Amino acid sequence: MKHYSDCFNKRSRFIEAPSLREVEAAAMPNAGGAVDGLAARLGELLQVQNDFFPCFDWTFPPPLLSKSEPPADAAALFARPSVVPGRYSIYLHSPFCKSLCSFCYYAVIPGRGSRMAEDYIDRLLGEMAMYREAMAGQVCESIYFGGGTPSFLDGVLLRRVFEGLHANFDIEADAEITVEASPGTLPRVKLELLRSLGVNRLSYGIQSLDEALLAGMNRSYSIDEAVRELTDAVERIGNVNVDTMYGFDGEHEDALLESLGRLHEIGVPSLSIYALDKQRSQSLQHFEPPKDSLYEYKIRQFARAEALLDSFGFQPVLQNVFVDPRRASYRHQVRRWDNLPLLALGMNAQGYAPRRPYQNIASIKSYCQAIDEGRLPVATCDELDRELEFCRELTSKLRFTWVSIGQMRYKYGVDLQAVFGELIDALGELGYLECDGDILRMTPKAAYYNNIIPMLFAPDAFKEKLLGLPEEYIEAFPVPYIMTRLGRIQSASFDFSRGRPERRHHTERRSGERRRVRAGQGADGERRCQAERRRQAGRRSSDRMRGWSITAGEQAAAALP
CATH class of the missing domain: 1.10.10.920 (Arc Repressor Mutant, subunit A)
Structure with a gap:
């Protein structure tokens, strides 16, 4: 019998893809x-x-x-029109970490030296160049540098990455630029470097401030060290998110709430809450999905955490990410659900070209080989109607x-x-x-x-x-x-034939406004209008908001015609 993924409702990938039967x-x-x-x-x-x-x-x-062969080049991959024209975001992946956490299942390379990192960054810069022409004329509105632990890279490599981004892509002046970090990799000198490179958001992986729980995670840091780095990060960067987790063996019921409370006292303006996913590490002894003995407990704990964060004045921007809307944002992830194109760079990175979700090669050796041969390192591509x-x-x-x-x-x-x-x-x-x-x-x-x-x-x-x-x-x-x-539950078939008359109406209205500006300001007005049109292409009314709260989003949606 074939071995299937344990988690259809999350990653939903078969370890060995089956042959689908034809169905009437x-x-x-x-x-x-x-x-x-x-x-x-x-x-x-x-x-x-x-x-x-x-x-x-x-x-x-x-x-x-809906698997298909990946397109031959960047232009073909991004050839279809986007529902958010003229705009995109970037995800970069660095696989290097100090150590492998016990709960991690991402593509990471723990404890490797600087030589491998240098070679990898060389290929990452080469991949950027492959997309430069295809993304020309569009604006990058957010960047997320994840991993792995990007802050594990030394300052020289970090500077090369950001120089490569600016050399190959048109990055918006107020773009949200996030770098993931973990305790023990963020001294003050590196914080200053990141800020000088334009980083205006950090995502810091602590998981817990409970020393006993950390001992079982293979986390090589002390609580005091993490608190010092976080305090400096909040002071210098401001928009800092901390990832927390719950559902560990031996965890006492207030462990999560105590961690959240202390992080709030430090001044952290954004908090993510994840449950430990034991299903990831279970193998199927029988043909049935693994069950979670802490299922009910996790739901109760999340509800308690949500209530605590609400009392702090935090609001959800995603179901499990909460921010103080006066001091934090998470535009990159919120915009992902708008079907905004996402350019994926690095091994195992996942991207979204219009109607084409895709993922890069997961092996660092094969990824580097593809770049050296001048091929896009795309491993899988899904075709959407x-x-x-x-x-x-x-x-x-x-x-x-x-x-x-x-x-x-x-x-x-x-x-x-x-x-x-x-x-x-x-x-x-x-x-x-x-x-x-x-x-x-x-x-x-x-x-x-x-x-x-x-x-x-x-x-x-x-x-x-x-x-x-x-x-x-x-x-x-x-x-x-x-x-x-x-079974079939559609009340009616999809009807795309009517198009989007509201969009045409507002395009005409904006065009009329630009004509009036051009008439009054001559050639300089024309240039300013072109720059504004390029900067605002694909924008929603909510994009201009700095506090990405549910309440703010509802107000923005209500303002739509």
Whole structure:
């Protein structure tokens, strides 16, 4: 029997891809009809244990059914038009770390010397050059340098990376630029260097301020050292996020709350909360997904942490990331769910070209070889049709933040309520969704199923393809089981034929304003208008906000026509 991924509802990749059976469309039952009947069916199917948190690599669509050969070059990869024209963001990956944490499953290289890092940065700069022409004429609005631990690199290599970014890409003056760091890698001299390079946000991985818990994580730092570095980072950078985790063996019930309280006292303006994911390290002895004995505990702990952060005045920008909106932001990740193009650089980096999620080669040797041979180091590429593109934004925003119904109609010309009206009503009847004016979001009651419910908003055509999976897999794992057993739930087909008249109207209005400016200011006015048009291309009204809070987002969405 083939070995399957333990976590369909998160990374959703098979270790060995199966051969899909051809399936007749009639094989998928029709769940449409009366809302109360659909609600009853959903209520039955959702009685499964689904992992609660973490949620950082949940993705739609599960990259499983639409694999294709990667395009030959950068221009072909980014050839399709973007729904956010003229703008993109960048993710860079550095795999190097001081040590391998016991809970980490990312592509990292612990404890290696500077020579390997130098060779890797040489290739990273080469990859940047491969994309320079394809991204010309567009503006990069955010950069996220993750890993691994980028702050583990020495100052010379960090400077080379940022010089390469500015040499190859047009980076917006107020771009949000994040670097990941961990305790023991951030002395004051490096903080000053990062600030001089334009870094205006840090993501600092502490996980816990409980010494006893740290001893079991293979974390080579002291609490006092971490507190000193954090205090300096808040003073010099300001916009600092700290990653925390809970659900460790032997953890006392107040460990997370005590860590959050102390971090708040230090002045940290942004906090992320993740649950330890034991499913990652379990192998399948039987053909069934592993269960989490701390499932209920994790949900309770998250609710307690959320209440504490609310009392501090923090607001959620993502479901598990909370900020003081006066002092912190996380624009890079929030904008990811807008289907904003994301340029991926480095081994194992994941990117998004219009209607093409893709991932780079995971092996450092193979990655370097591809660069040396002048090939894009793209390993996998998924092809999305317009329905899946629409649902990628819909499901991701529902999973992590909220959905503006009007904004989706404005952007895609599709009436969300017409396509999924019965499903929205049924989930609302069960208490899992709420619609407040234009805003659609999951309720706290939906926490038990927060990885499954957004997946239900997949096109019926996609659900039908899932029937081609091995039957024993469908029976064993919650997401494909519920999606296929629920059946077709669209109230109407997708209609992209109407286009986006609102966008045309506002384009004409802005053009008229520019004509008036040009008429009054001559050639200088024309140049200023062109610069402004390039800078603002693809912007939303909420993009100009520095506090990315739910409340602020609702106000921005309400301002849309």
